[in-house]
Amino acid sequence: AFKRSVPPMPRSPLAPGSFPALPPVAGVGLAVGRWGGYPTRDRDDLVLAVFDAGTTVAGVLTRSRTASAPIHWCRAALPGGRARAIVVNAGNANAFTAKSGDLLVDTTVDRAAALFGCPRTEVFVASTGVIGQRIQAPDAIAAHLPALAAAAAAAPAEPEAATALWRAAALAIGTTDTYPKGSAATATIDGTPVTIAGIAKGSGMIAPDMATMLAFVFTDAALPAAVLEALVGPINQRTFNAITVDGDTSTSDTLLVAATGRARHLPVTAADDPRLAGLAAALETVMRDLAHQVVRDGEGATKFVTIRVSGAVDAASARRVGLAVANSPLVKTAIAGADANWGRIVMAVGKAGEPADRDLLSLAIGGLPITACGALVPDYDETPVAAHMRGSEIEIGIDLGLGDGAATVWTCDLTQRYISINADYRS
């Protein structure tokens, strides 16, 4: 009853050129397989990541009040701060599946904990795909774990093979994504090189029922769980929490960042340790890159939009103003139409509910000033602004003139194709 036949999505016009080179991360084993989430399609749909003992983890989970069974499990396990395995499946979100959903999670976690000889709270799970469809066999995923564990133990160290494996994993966790998403960076801690690599999936809250943003980022840095958590929270606010495709919130959004500790730097005990500045910057680069790739795969997107808000009372207020603009259907449709319709930006700023003063507001599009102090700039010429709007990378600047709070958010335009993708007959 829940199948629908959609033609394969063409690759997003905003997609990056190709999947980047991703190195192996010391202490991380990776394997890709099939549990049967897409019985009629020739594609993988299961990923296992295995970590060395002692690996720390931090994460951010959806705030949805109708969260999936895997989210409930991760919420309970995350405070432990340790991870030995992450099991990710596509093809079934295991959301709104009542007790059968919890049983599926429990069985998967039990099997992984036994395989790796770790406490149950060191096994994390994430699911994406159809919701409300029960999985009959509680071991539907667990049954594949022994073979995946064996494969993960033999994960390649050679760069090209490693990239191919990362890419396969990014493809396996995808649903309606039109391209696999990966990113990597290196940094040093006290002169010791550390590696960060991650994959993500997501393209708005998309069919068949709803989709999800999943992101998994791994590093060989040695970071206590509390330090990792203190690093990840603020970076997440500036990256994954600063993007929006349609303002809808998944039941299953998951970001997990794991640190294996295999890099041989001296211990760090505080997130504000200046020796972590390079790692923090590299982690933000990877997370921002993955976040941008999700936006660039937004359903029907033809333009990538950067909204920079300054002059707010604080950074949180700036971010909320930016998201109000980014989520406004009228702003997003104007962008789709290459319409320099700055009045809609004013409207969206006004509806954010944040401190704003009409007579202090300045707007710019593509760096070109449009309004200052609450009115159109003298001799405003729309021609160059309209030319910018016809491009595929749109820049909107908003200065509230109140304080020094600033934030940047990213979104895409809202096109007829978004409607046709999401209004397709399913029944």
Add this chain to the structure above:
Amino acid sequence: AFKRSVPPMPRSPLAPGSFPALPPVAGVGLAVGRWGGYPTRDRDDLVLAVFDAGTTVAGVLTRSRTASAPIHWCRAALPGGRARAIVVNAGNANAFTAKSGDLLVDTTVDRAAALFGCPRTEVFVASTGVIGQRIQAPDAIAAHLPALAAAAAAAPAEPEAATALWRAAALAIGTTDTYPKGSAATATIDGTPVTIAGIAKGSGMIAPDMATMLAFVFTDAALPAAVLEALVGPINQRTFNAITVDGDTSTSDTLLVAATGRARHLPVTAADDPRLAGLAAALETVMRDLAHQVVRDGEGATKFVTIRVSGAVDAASARRVGLAVANSPLVKTAIAGADANWGRIVMAVGKAGEPADRDLLSLAIGGLPITACGALVPDYDETPVAAHMRGSEIEIGIDLGLGDGAATVWTCDLTQRYISINADYRS
């Protein structure tokens, strides 16, 4: 620079059959004219309503932080609770017009106060249309007031002529509305008949720059301003504040309710006086009818959607859950596609941020149960639900199972036509 040529919109398929019969309201004079808001079109764009001395007023104004100049004025004048005149123009929203906008309002208010011999705070103004476009002549609207005042003093008492005048006024305040919106009802207070009649405009936040919901409701009941305000607030929450087309908030939304006191009933001094029950019900009928007419004129709408939320912790929570569902692009596109995609409703309930428990949630579409206690009902058959979704009047029921808070909200679907209307090239 701000003109755009759009073909005339066809009448919404959800429009009511015809403009209803609207009676004159004792103590209200009405006149329609042109100030020049649409220089290239043969249409009226200015309305004056004049009230007998002693008329009380209550209102609700946009909460936008970038509100228009007329909104700033109305905010200052409303606490006085008295109205002698309301001046409404279309074709220019007088928003984001800096000091020139305030000067236009001041000049209009001065002239009206002089004409009607009343304090300035008894004159209200409302504007809708293009934003950010300065009006050069401060008396652009005031210059037309003497002629309109003369016409209003001779407003017809004969029913057919009265309806024609109301209809002309509803047309004159419209922007991209595809039909004029009016509603009327009668009630008795202590056996004395009272009349309520009102007009509204709005069809989402629509072109040329952004649109607005304006509603003006008049009665001959004799109600102290405090009583009127106490009546209007809660009714507004259940009517105009329970509708959404695209979740965008105008800079100019205005509801004004005026009571002339010409009906000869005994004085009432409290909103909860049981003698006001009939009037309150009639007022709610008119305001709900006007609110529904706005939704039925939503850009591109093909389906009228009623969302009934029950079992919430309180009515405010129920309303917020309902609005989260009503504003979800994924729910609205599914409805456009006649897709019984209840998973998206679950998602939208979850994102509302209100108390909800996955395992207590029950959903119904068209009165047909879909989920109960967090899972699909046994032997769920999508066929009759899909048949309901193909109709143009959609009913969604959501029971949160937590308390006895209930609310109903109304919206329309999100179609490709919404995108084409709002993404039209303007520049």
